[in-house]
Amino acid sequence: MSGARARLAHVAKCYGAVVALDDVTLAIAPGERLALIGHNGAGKTTLIRLILGLATPDAGKIEVLGGPPGAAAGRRALAYLPENVAFHGLLTGREQLALYAALRREPARVVAGLIERVGLADAMDRRIATYSKGMRQRLGLAQLLLGRPRLVLLDEPTSGLDPLSRETFYDLVSELARAGAGVLMSSHALTEIEARTDRIAILANGRVVADGRLPALRAEARLPIRLRVEARADCAGTLADQLGGARVNGCSVEIMCAPEAKLSLLGAITALGPAVRDIEIVLPSLEDVFRHYSGGNPRGDTP
Amino acid sequence: MIARLAAIAGAELRIAARNRWIILAALVMVAFSLILTLAGSAPTGTLGVDRLTLAVSSLATLSVYLVPLIALALSYEAFAGERERGTMPLLLTYPVSRFEIIAGKFVAQFLTLAAAVAAGYGLTALALWLSGDTSPAGFGHLGRLTFGALALGATFIAIGFAISVAARAPAIAAGIAVAVWLVAVVLLDIALLGALVADNGGVFTKTVFPLVMVVSPTDAFRLLTLAPLDPEIVEAGIGGASRGLAPSPDAALVSLLAWPVAALALAGLLFRRAEP
Numbered sequence: 358m359s360g361a362r363a364r365l366a367h368v369a370k371c372y373g374a375v376v377a378l379d380d381v382t383l384a385i386a387p388g389e390r391l392a393l394i395g396h397n398g399a400g401k402t403t404l405i406r407l408i409l410g411l412a413t414p415d416a417g418k419i420e421v422l423g424g425p426p427g428a429a430a431g432r433r434a435l436a437y438l439p440e441n442v443a444f445h446g447l448l449t450g451r452e453q454l455a456l457y458a459a460l461r462r463e464p465a466r467v468v469a470g471l472i473e474r475v476g477l478a479d480a481m482d483r484r485i486a487t488y489s490k491g492m493r494q495r496l497g498l499a500q501l502l503l504g505r506p507r508l509v510l511l512d513e514p515t516s517g518l519d520p521l522s523r524e525t526f527y528d529l530v531s532e533l534a535r536a537g538a539g540v541l542m543s544s545h546a547l548t549e550i551e552a553r554t555d556r557i558a559i560l561a562n563g564r565v566v567a568d569g570r571l572p573a574l575r576a577e578a579r580l581p582i583r584l585r586v587e588a589r590a591d592c593a594g595t596l597a598d599q600l601g602g603a604r605v606n607g608c609s610v611e612i613m614c615a616p617e618a619k620l621s622l623l624g625a626i627t628a629l630g631p632a633v634r635d636i637e638i639v640l641p642s643l644e645d646v647f648r649h650y651s652g653g654n655p656r657g658d659t660p
Numbered sequence: 661m662i663a664r665l666a667a668i669a670g671a672e673l674r675i676a677a678r679n680r681w682i683i684l685a686a687l688v689m690v691a692f693s694l695i696l697t698l699a700g701s702a703p704t705g706t707l708g709v710d711r712l713t714l715a716v717s718s719l720a721t722l723s724v725y726l727v728p729l730i731a732l733a734l735s736y737e738a739f740a741g742e743r744e745r746g747t748m749p750l751l752l753t754y755p756v757s758r759f760e761i762i763a764g765k766f767v768a769q770f771l772t773l774a775a776a777v778a779a780g781y782g783l784t785a786l787a788l789w790l791s792g793d794t795s796p797a798g799f800g801h802l803g804r805l806t807f808g809a810l811a812l813g814a815t816f817i818a819i820g821f822a823i824s825v826a827a828r829a830p831a832i833a834a835g836i837a838v839a840v841w842l843v844a845v846v847l848l849d850i851a852l853l854g855a856l857v858a859d860n861g862g863v864f865t866k867t868v869f870p871l872v873m874v875v876s877p878t879d880a881f882r883l884l885t886l887a888p889l890d891p892e893i894v895e896a897g898i899g900g901a902s903r904g905l906a907p908s909p910d911a912a913l914v915s916l917l918a919w920p921v922a923a924l925a926l927a928g929l930l931f932r933r934a935e936p
Contacts, residue, residue: 409752410753411749411752412935429755439746439747439750445671445742445747447674447679459663459664460751460755461755500750
């Protein structure tokens with residue numbers, strides 16, 4: 358495998374007095390699906406625009422596919438989907454994609470197949486003005502598949518897509534990654550990307566505050582694990598006293614514990630024998646991890 | 661480079677051909693051309709010129725308003741619209757240069773405008789040729805008129821591009837385009853006529869006025885197309901008033917050749933510097 362598909366080193370970008378990005382260092386490896394998450398205005402779109410060469414950094418170095426951002430050679434192997442893209446309403450879906458195919462020097466015969474893949478076969482000869490937001494987004498996805506992109510940049514790609522289209526979308530992304538593309542996607546849909554990306558970078562106020570796989574981020578954040586113990590009838594009170602948790606209702610007790618205390622606590626619970634009906638272990642979600650790193654309070658109380 | 665330029669132009673041609681405002685403007689062009697020609701048959705005998713020459717005079721007066729209007733209506737949306745839809749950043753990440761984008765759009769819109777002009781003038785010339793009331797001199801005037809209209813159209817397409825690149829949104833670009841049309845096509849002439857009357861043959865009439873007649877693209881167009889015609893068939897107005905005051909039509913020719921190049925260079929420069 359060659360080196361990183363894109364590499365940012367100590368990159369900074371200001372718009373007037375607003376610091377959009379500050380000392381950002383990040384790399385996207387071949388075949389990797391990297392999720393970029395952050396609040397609105399955290400710098401996600403700016404970061405993507407810098408990699409595309411649509412804006413220039415004030416400081417730091419960016420390398421894209423072995424060259425500077427926006428270089429002609431790099432653009433041939435790069436695919437991009439802007440946020441809320443809307444195409445010209447007077448063209449048909451097929452004509453719009455045929456234009457993109459011609460610019461990529463792909464044969465015109467691939468167009469119909471790609472449109473079918475994103476589920477627009479019936480609409481491809483209708484004017485885009487008649488498309489719904491989701492259909493336009495799917496047309497945007499189809500143009501990602503032209504050629505063999507080695508770097509794919511997606512800005513809020515699933516906004517406006519219905520659940521079924523989202524499944525198709527993540528399948529396409531995985532396929533691109535399997536073919537060796539490095540995929541960077543910015544997203545707000547935290548529950549979706551939790552299981553469908555390989556690595557997560559969290560941006561807060563223009564800085565990368567976390568970068569790694571979800572289990573590693575979870576461990577590093579030392580977020581409490583939530584144990585919900587279901588008691589047999591009338592035992593909830595005793596259970597709460599013995600384990601030190603809080604009663605949720607008549608028959609359940611909820612206990613927050615540090616990751617390393619999990620096993621000993623589980624031992625204590627099983628020792629209670631017949632008083633316990635069931636145990637549920639809830640690991641901190643990506644949303645909890647995100648809140649922790651981006652400065653918000655994690656859900657629940659920290660012990 | 662040609663393949664990508666042609667791809668951009670092809671998509672742009674489809675858009676223009678489906679734009680109902682452009683279709684309407686082209687129909688207006690054709691309809692007015694024919695009406696002016698057919699209705700203008702009465703004075704032919706008394707003036708002793710062929711009807712084609714007479715038609716050129718009417719068409720020039722019409723085109724000076726209509727051609728810039730069609731050109732701006734075509735072009736104002738070309739860049740501002742793409743930026744609003746989010747397709748401009750996408751297009752710029754494709755392996756296509758900014759020169760190819762602006763050149764492709766220009767070629768397509770120029771061809772669209774040329775088709776409207778050719779339809780209007782062509783049908784007029786055909787009708788008169790069939791009626792047998794044309795002369796070689798008349799076709800010479802028609803040739804100059806056609807060249808002038810295409811140069812005027814190219815100029816205002818390029819000006820529309822510059823507006824479209826600089827404006828934040830298509831609605832703003834449309835507003836600026838209307839303002840430019842009003843000033844360049846209507847208000848400038850009213851102001852010039854007013855100044856001529858007030859000046860009454862003074863310094864303004866001798867120095868500033870001839871310069872404006874050449875530098876302003878619409879007045880250069882009038883100078884090129886109307887000045888060689890018989891004074892009696894040119895209606896009153898700036899075209900008639902300029903007689904004897906303005907420089908030769910050759911200067912107007914240079915101006916009409918320089919304008920599209922300069923305006924397109926400006927649009928290209930703005931586009932190259934724009935952050936999408």
